[in-house]
Amino acid sequence: MAAARGRVTGNPAFVVGPVRRETFGAFVEHLGRCVYTGIYEPGHPTADDAGWRRDVLDLVRELGVGLVRYPGGNFVSGYRWEDGIGPKEDRPARLDLAWHSTETNQVGLDDFMDWCAKAGVEPMLAVNLGTRGVQEALDIVEYCNHPGGTALSDLRRKNSSDEPYGVRFWCLGNEMDGEWQIGHKPAAEYARLAATTARAMRMADDGLRLVVCGSSNSGMATFGEWERQVLSEAYEVVDFVSAHHYFENAGVLEDHLAAGVVMDRFVRDIVAHIDHVKSVRKSSKAVNISFDEWNVWHMNSPRTPLPSGDDWPEAPELLEDLYTVADAVVVGDLLITLLNHTDRVHAACLAQLVNVIAPIMTRPGGAAWKQTIFHPFALTSAHARGTVLRLAVVSPSFASPRHGEIPALSAAATHDPASGEVTVFAVNRSTADPLHLDVDLGGFDGLQLTEALSFTNDDPLWHASEQDSTSVLPRTLEGAALDGGRLAAELAPVSWSVFRLARTAGMTKGERRA
Ligand code: AHR
Secondary structure (H helix, E strand, O other), X not given: OOOEEEEEEOOOOOEEEEOOHHHHEEEOOOOOOOOEOOOEOOOOOOEOOOOEEHHHHHHHHHHOOOEEEEOOOHHHHHOOHHHHOOOHHHOOOEEEOOOOEEEOOOOOHHHHHHHHHHHOOEEEEEEOOOOOOHHHHHHHHHHHHOOOOOHXXXXXXXXXXXXXXXXXXXXXXXXXXXXXXXXXXOHHHHHHHHHHHHHHHHHHOOOOEEEEOOOOOOOOOOOOHHHHHHHHHHHHHOOEEEEEEEEOOOOOHHHHOOHHHHHHHHHHHHHHHXXXXXXHHOOOOOOEEEEEEEEEOOOOOOOOOOOOOOOOOEOOOOOOOOOEHHHHHHHHHXXXXXXXXXXXXXXXXXXXXXXXXXXXXXXXXXXXEEOOOHHHHHHHHHHOOXXXXXXXXXXXXXXXXXXXEEEOEEEEEEEOOOOOOEEEEEEEOOOOOOEXXXXXXXXXXXXXXXXXXXXXXXXXXXXXXXXXXXXXXXXXXXXXXXXXOEEEEEEOOOEEEEEEEEEOOOOOHXXXXX
């Protein structure tokens, strides 16, 4: 029987918005081994003078990360940023209540800025609105962004950098809607604090891009009402509402592979809540989404329990999920979803970067390696360029017991008007059936297919390990072809693919007409 057909039509006239480097963000939290023995390990054979693991830095650059959120996460809601500056020997050890660990503060703000410069990424900082408030937020902004001549800016100059850091992105707390959050507040209380803090931070630096806390996931009982109350107070002084969502394979692969649809519905709902407030306020200002925590997280089958009782370890193994090929297909699909919402999702952070629910793993004193989810992220970041096209997609569907009828085909395409390159990303979410992909790119003339890669495996539950992280990699998709402006390929069940098309010299429509 012939494979079912999924049809995609793309035309340069139909555009969602620009490809943003901030969509390819990640997250470094003081949690488990993300910082200590993750990005930082003095004495490691590859460590530089500052203690940064150069093998990890290389992988971060290869991953193509544009933005990194720091220092949490739940951690930030009990954090005193001043603990992490100045001479390392003078920094205090503290209890980290969020992760029942001991925080040594051997890595802090100035160190992170140094790491960002070496990794070539932009920082996104979170301020503590759990146990702290307006004054501490103002202090850290002055420390980071004021040129000099004040106590805090001169302290930065003394500790590390003559030049201000010019940090643009700031999160006003973290997941303040969640009861697990230190200093969790009801919406009205958080709304007032976030708006007051935002207003004051803008008085110190009017170039800031501020993210107010939205909901911790779409299943929160307060989702929607939280956004309404928070934005009713803070709409005019913030730029983004945060969104967080983790996806899990709870045993039914069809449900797991529906993650892209679940994220798509969540984004549409948040946009509706934002625009409702905009309309009620008769505001001309746009507020967009910072999807600053997303990933697969096997929350219900943790490999390591949270420490408890008298045990307050330093950098314990926590949340060190191993990712399967199916998880990587889901991550590729979630990136497709984020790209397709680039008009309203202006920043996004894969949570997290190293060891903790991460694309990069390390052994203390030993190797660093790539998990499966590394591949779709790196390839999407490397090849999504220019503008995201608004595609028409027609697809067969399959039944997800939890989420209903789900289209088997998920696709996004980008077009770089400068180079003429078109890139198509496609996922076959079906666990059972191959899919014949038929992409009509007739609106683009003079293209040639330069590369077709697919990431899939007979066993979708294969995962990489320290011993074997290379036997399943993205491979050339045999048979993919471009003929008369139509791209055709066979997509295996549970697969993620990328197709790169370049302009044939002297063959564009515009040039021919001229
Ligand atoms: O990324 C792990 C945790 O998930 C973060 O600390 C928190 O913000 C979220 O609940």
